[in-house]
Amino acid sequence: MTQRPLHILFIGSVIPDTPEYRTAAFSRAGNLAQQGLLAGLDGAGADITVLAFQPVPAFPRSPRWWVSGQRLPGPGRREQRLVAFINVPYLKQVSLACALLIQCWRQIQRGVPQVLMSYNVNTFTSAPLLLLSRLLRLPYVPVVYDVDVPGATVPDGPLQRLEYRWAARVLPLLPAAITGTALIGRELMPGRPTLVVEGGLGPAQQAYAPAPRTSGTTFDVVFAGALETYNGVDVLLDAMTWLPTHVRLHVAGQGGLRAAVEAAAASDDRVVYHGLLDMDGLRGLYARGDLLVNHRSDERLDSRYVFPSKLIEYLASGLPVVSTRFRSLPEEYLPFLEVLSDESPRALAAGIERVMAALPAARMKARQAQEFVRTHKSWAFQGRRILSFLETVVL
Template identity: 35%
Template sequence: MRVTVLGFTVPDELLEQINAEDRLMQTQTHRFAWSLVGAFRSNGVAVDLLSTAPVSDFPGNRRLLWRGRRFDVDGVRGRLMPFVNAVVLKHLTRYLACWVVGARELRRTRPDWIVVHGVHSPFLYYAVHVRRRVGARVAVVLTDPPGVIRAEDGRLRQVLKRVDISLVTRALRRSDAVVVLAAPLGDDFARGVPALVVEGLVAPELSSLPATPPARPRIVYAGGLHEEYGVRRLVEAVRSLPADVELALFGRGPLEPWLVEQAAEDPRICTPRLVSPADLPAIYAGASLLVQPRQLDQYFVRYSFPSKLIEYLASGRPVVSTRLPSIPEDYAPYLVQPDGDDPADLAAAIGGVLAWSTEEREAFGRRGAEFIRTTRSPQAQGRRIVEFLDGIATGG
């Protein structure tokens, strides 16, 4: 099998440059993209990349013109496509770049499958239109629902996102297969299309680091600093815990200014930092526990499986996570799940883990890492994806 992954898979050095300049952090998209590539390659699939830089619209990212170029990462050949980074123009120029640059690459590589990573409408429409010309099928990997509206989105952006939801849904229903992180993504946006639930992938090196217990209890959150992700409630929960704890936050998002204020007022709250993905394994290994506090009252929760959760578990540290409906039941023995998502619930769950002995925390974390290694590694998940696509191609 040969696939072309159409999406946002870029070299590490470009991602570091983007994170240093962009208002939003793109690390998780980057990690998932490369884990997907690894999942295919570990199962004997040849992979080519058609990519674009994952950046916020201007002025969230100050660079307007993004040029194209070729790149090679560990033998995986990729082509960055150019675009103009402004509202509306961004979608139009990415769609045109697919036809000008992408079509030439597809004629050269002749993939069996075009695998679209994400719900970016220019890529979806290009893929379903070009497939017959190159003799390929189209699979879409859905990690989030289309058109998620955030608190910081203005009125124009909200209108455009609602239009995009309609466009994306139409394109998805013309695809040959979807791989979804949660079943409702397929049910609601790609009805009638064969679907496989693969709730996430993880880089295997994260589970190989030794645990290094900190001098004082250290709670770690890594991800987007958004209110809807439960970050504010997590801070409020930590305020009710004993004075000797520390909350370390790693990421970027709209809550940054507020978090800086909280850090100035309370020595238990660390000033948020943006770090390289390469730094995260050591950060996780140095935590007493990791927290995924996503709020349950957000509309996107039923569609959402935070891929960070698999990354957390793979680190071998205890994980506290709210009870998201998208978390499969077999995760339950390896998570500490609060009764709810308010600060008191989070504080009770965190406090319970901190009351364990160091040995108890290490044993619990090791069981979670082994669960991920054996059932959710890129090799294991990639095998499921390849068998799923093979079955569709052969009519099985």
């Protein structure tokens, strides 16, 4: 252990989860991951300075061509600033890289950090840190949760291909990384030390745990997340045709399949669409649920480099969870899930019916899952693991 708190300079996109900061580019999963990571490191004793940018769709998808910077209050020992940038395609990335480089340099003048970190390795965040790392001989250790594969997790456009090639070239040059899946380390950073931290559980997510339900005239299935094909939202809707009439499907979130969900809710009173919910809304939705569905697709998404952090939140709820067995799913999760045989609507319906038929046993498994994630996946626990890993890199 070092004699003084480890000083970390962190670049990310973490913002307050309040209406004034939420845009179409806002990802609650990514924001929660960064908030939890920073809180865990802070609680473990690190000294953290945060430079961040607000996720905003580029002009003209957003009417804002300029996004102002500001200073934000940080909990614990954290200091946080949002940088300003030009919100026009391509100029956006260049202006962000310049702004982050300038602000990083100003922070370094106030006190040289021992570790440079970023959330993912986008060109505009990792390029400034890579330059500073080389100039000042400081270790740069990113947290890599998203390596988007063009044509799979993102469109196959020139900017997306550039970002993927950049990540593939930069990661092998770095001394170490915290990764969201084991395959990121094995395939993109062979021979480099990595620590797999697929996500974590924050205090707000632990508060999602509902009181146990003892009776009800309906069996309520819940999905909360991005309304996209890779999350099997269309499969969920199709599975309803195989399920008994007392089963209800509750869907919350936003995304490309929102119109399909709204149409299903309009034509079938067993389907309920709740829109994009805040923390209190999610807590209420989970409280009325009997079962949660995590249908991350391996057939429609190259999921090697993606772990659905929502799964940790699901397990923390204390409700039974039905899930696909996607490639990035660690073996340690399997005992706590009702794993589907395949990704078809019929297999999903069969998985839900198995839980319904053995509900006491499923609820006992759910309580064991809740204890597992609270003990081994809390951000307090993960923060201590990450800090110990960073100290080995520094030393």
